[in-house]
Each structure stands twice: as structure tokens, then as C-alpha cells.
Amino acid sequence: MTAPLVSTAWLAERLGDPDILIVDGSWWMPAEARSGEAEFLERHIPGAVFFDIDAIADKTVDLPHMLPTPEVFADAVGELGLGREATIVVYDTFGIRAAARVWWELRAMGFEKLHVLDGGLKTWIAEGRPLETGPAEPRPVSVAPNYKSELVRNSTQVLMALESGTVQVVDARAGARFRGEAPEPRAGLRSGHMPGALNTPFDTLLNADGTLKSPQALRDVFQLAGVDLDAPIITTCGSGVTASVIALALATLGKDAAVYDGSWTEWGGLADMPVVTGA
Numbered sequence: 001m002t003a004p005l006v007s008t009a010w011l012a013e014r015l016g017d018p019d020i021l022i023v024d025g026s027w028w029m030p031a032e033a034r035s036g037e038a039e040f041l042e043r044h045i046p047g048a049v050f051f052d053i054d055a056i057a058d059k060t061v062d063l064p065h066m067l068p069t070p071e072v073f074a075d076a077v078g079e080l081g082l083g084r085e086a087t088i089v090v091y092d093t094f095g096i097r098a099a100a101r102v103w104w105e106l107r108a109m110g111f112e113k114l115h116v117l118d119g120g121l122k123t124w125i126a127e128g129r130p131l132e133t134g135p136a137e138p139r140p141v142s143v144a145p146n147y148k149s150e151l152v153r154n155s156t157q158v159l160m161a162l163e164s165g166t167v168q169v170v171d172a173r174a175g176a177r178f179r180g181e182a183p184e185p186r187a188g189l190r191s192g193h194m195p196g197a198l199n200t201p202f203d204t205l206l207n208a209d210g211t212l213k214s215p216q217a218l219r220d221v222f223q224l225a226g227v228d229l230d231a232p233i234i235t236t237c238g239s240g241v242t243a244s245v246i247a248l249a250l251a252t253l254g255k256d257a258a259v260y261d262g263s264w265t266e267w268g269g270l271a272d273m274p275v276v277t278g279a
Contacts, residue, residue, distance in 0.1 A: 004103065004251045005212060006115040008124050011089055015046055015130070019086055022048040024121070025102030026092040027065075027241065031185055039093055042133060045124060049080045049136040051090070051102050053241075063262055064239045065101070067152065070145035073109050081138035084111060091117035091124070095210015097202070100244035104259055110146025116248060119211040126209075153234050153258045155266055155273060161234055162196050162274075169194055170227055170257075172202040172237035172246050173264065180277030185238070189268035192277040194236070200225045202242035205249045218249050229255060236260040236267075 014020050024044050026036030040050040056076040058066040067073065082088060088106065092099040099116045106114050117124070125131070153161070161167035171193055176182035178199040180192035193199070204221050207213055213221070222229060233250065237243035240263045247257045260267075267273050 027098035070147040074143040074145040078143040083141040100248040104244040169197040172242040202245040233257040
């Protein structure tokens with residue numbers, strides 16, 4: 001597995017390198033009333049292209065930013081110029097959030113030379129590094145479809161994992177949502193969590209500046225949450241975005257994890273899937 005994080009200094013030294021492609025994967029919840037694409041046009045790292053997780057998605061289901069077919073995904077990233085031979089660095093404006101989702105999607109679709117920019121655009125700007133405005137000008141390339149099913153889980157597989165007791169499900173949502181004390185931001189969903197799931201809110205994995213915590217600090221967070229780093233893990237959240245932050249954190253510790261793509265938006269809306277509340 002390629003070391004998933006790179007620093008802003010590392011990327012700054014390589015700006016303009018044709019073998020390094022930069023991707024802005026910024027995304028915001030509807031309630032946050034911000035547009036990743038609009039902010040990309042206002043300012044982004046020079047040479048970056050914008051990856052819209054809601055546009056490059058399965059349009060046949062009523063769930064947000066679900067992975068499309070490998071063929072649709074390959075065509076879309078090919079239009080962005082994201083060839084498999086390049087080294088790809090993904091960032092977002094939050095620090096580390098949606099960038100992890102784009103990183104995971106690319107991994108699930110067979111890309112290997114992938115990194116997330118630690119601290120994202122927030123750190124890049126704080127350090128006074130260069131920016132540019134306006135639309136991207138990608139050079140389209142041909143990309144062959146690929147798919148790594150071991151990195152993706154659906155509701156049936158998650159239910160089987162929970163019933164088996166041999167696979168941990170780790171939920172990235174805030175504690176109040178996990179316990180069912182706070183309503184879900186998406187209408188019509190039940191509150192609570194999957195029976196047996198563990199709770200590691202994604203922001204507990206980040207430093208105050210939006211960078212990822214050190215490996216030892218990450219181990220401490222997982223240990224406190226009761227996560228066994230030697231056992232298989234499936235990550236989940238509200239819609240598969242912050243679940244990818246857990247997967248990224250685990251990858252920095254050398255561990256692969258699968259992501260439940262539909263996450264709580266799917267599970268909480270399925271009447272036949274078990275839900276519990278409380279700690």
C-alpha cells in the first residue's frame with residue numbers, strides 16, 4: 001500500500017511535475033450551504049482538477065454519491081485526465097474529509113499511486129502557498145475500468161459481518177448521532193446505530209488544524225473506542241464520506257479497511273435492518 005499522506009511541503013516542491021496530478025475533492029453537506037465546485041473556481045492549488053463526488057456517482061439509486069459502475073467511473077476520471085500511471089494527490093478545503101472519500105473511491109477503482117494532502121487547502125493557504133482561479137483545463141486520457149470489491153461493502157455484507165461477530169463495524173458519525181440522541185440531518189432516517197458497531201467520530205482522528213493525528217495518537221483513539229486493529233474492519237458514517245477518513249487513518253497504520261458505501265443513509269432507511277440506541 002502506498003503511504004497515503006503527503007505534506008504541503010512535499011507537494012509544493014513538485015508543483016508542475018507532469019507525473020503528479022492534483023485533485024480537489026471538496027464537498028459539503030447540504031446544511032453547510034457551501035459549494036466545493038464554486039470554491040474551486042475561486043481558488044485552488046495550481047494545476048488541480050475538481051472531482052465532484054455527487055456527479056461521478058450512481059444515478060440509478062436514491063442515495064448520495066454512491067460508487068458508479070467501474071466503466072462509468074473510468075470514463076469520468078479519464079475526462080479529468082487522471083491516468084493510472086500518474087501519482088495522484090487529493091485535497092479538500094476542510095482539511096481532511098471529502099478528500100478521503102475521493103482517495104477511497106480511486107483505490108476501490110484500482111488506482112494505486114494515491115495520496116491525500118495532509119491538512120488540505122486550509123494548511124496550503126495558511127502557509128502562503130500559490131493559488132490559481134478559474135476552471136480546470138484537464139487533458140483527457142483513456143482509463144481501463146477496474147474494481148477492488150474487497151474495499152467496498154453493501155448492507156447485506158455489513159449485516160452478515162455484524163451477525164458473525166468476527167468483523168468490526170466502526171462508525172464515524174458524531175457520538176450524539178451514533179447514540180440516537182441527535183436527529184439525522186437527512187429526513188426520514190431512523191436514529192441510532194447498528195448493533196455491535198463501535199463509534200470513532202472522524203474528527204477525533206484529526207488535529208485542530210485539520211491534519212491527521214500521529215500514528216500513535218491514532219492508535220490511542222482506536223484503542224479508546226474498543227477497536228481491535230488486528231481484526232477486520234468495515235467503516236461507516238452518514239453517507240460514506242467520513243467513513244473514508246477512518247479508512248485513511250487505518251491505512252496510515254498499514255491496515256486496509258472496507259467502506260460501507262451506502263452507510264447510514266441507506267441503513268437507517270431500510271426497515272428490515274436492525275437499529276439500536278444508546279452507548
